[in-house]
Amino acid sequence: MAAPFTLRKIGVPPNSANLTEARRRVFDFFRAACRSIPTVMDIYNLQDVVAPSQLRFAISAQIRNNAHVTDPKVIDLLLFKGMEELTDIVDHAKQRHHIIGQYVVGEGLVQNTGSKDQGKSDFLKNFYTSNYF
């Protein structure tokens, strides 16, 4: 049996210097989240509702949603929020219906399933700068 994984609460680390380090932090966060899945399923009694692979898919979908970001500081902030969310879940600060509503795909709320606006629209970009274009 692999040693049980505990989420260590580290203080806010300094900003990532470049994209590679930010990438590494994303993968570390993803690994930490996946390793906390057994604990989460235990706390909220999700054994009959969802499989661990579905939770993994939900986590990776959230990460993929922001995959187009290139600024390391923005990535750091997203990771900070993700870490905060993960800590809340593992600390049992949320309730079962929150977890099911937000992360169990198919039964959940449909708000965040679309990809964010990639900024393809020139009209809007020009609209924000001035009235005349």
Place this chain on the structure above:
Amino acid sequence: MASLSTNSLSFRAPSIQSSRFSQVLRKPSSFQAISFGSFQSLKSLRLQISCAAKPETVQKVSDIVKEQLALSADTALTAESKFSALGADSLDTVEIVMALEEKFNISVEETDAQNITTIQEAADLIEDLVQKKPAA
């Protein structure tokens, strides 16, 4: 090993102080020689392991990969297929490693996980970890 013990025995005859000193001086050098030799044999041992992953392990890994990447059941997956060739990006690779961790009940370190690019490598790493893990 046997030669080392006979050396230490023979040195015990003269004065104790000097023999202990010489034993201590002798140990690091011989130890270095031993460790160097074992390092080389470990390299060749690793080469042997890469050919010896069990086929059912490879099969299980292929099943997990197929499920993760949502490939159809009849896509041919050889042991040498790379994850990137099958349409997996880096996050997919990490997810596959996590799925393998769960399935085989092992814990993969980050440094090991970065070297996995093909199914064969994943199966070898799993075999390594399953053997090293103390039998619970």
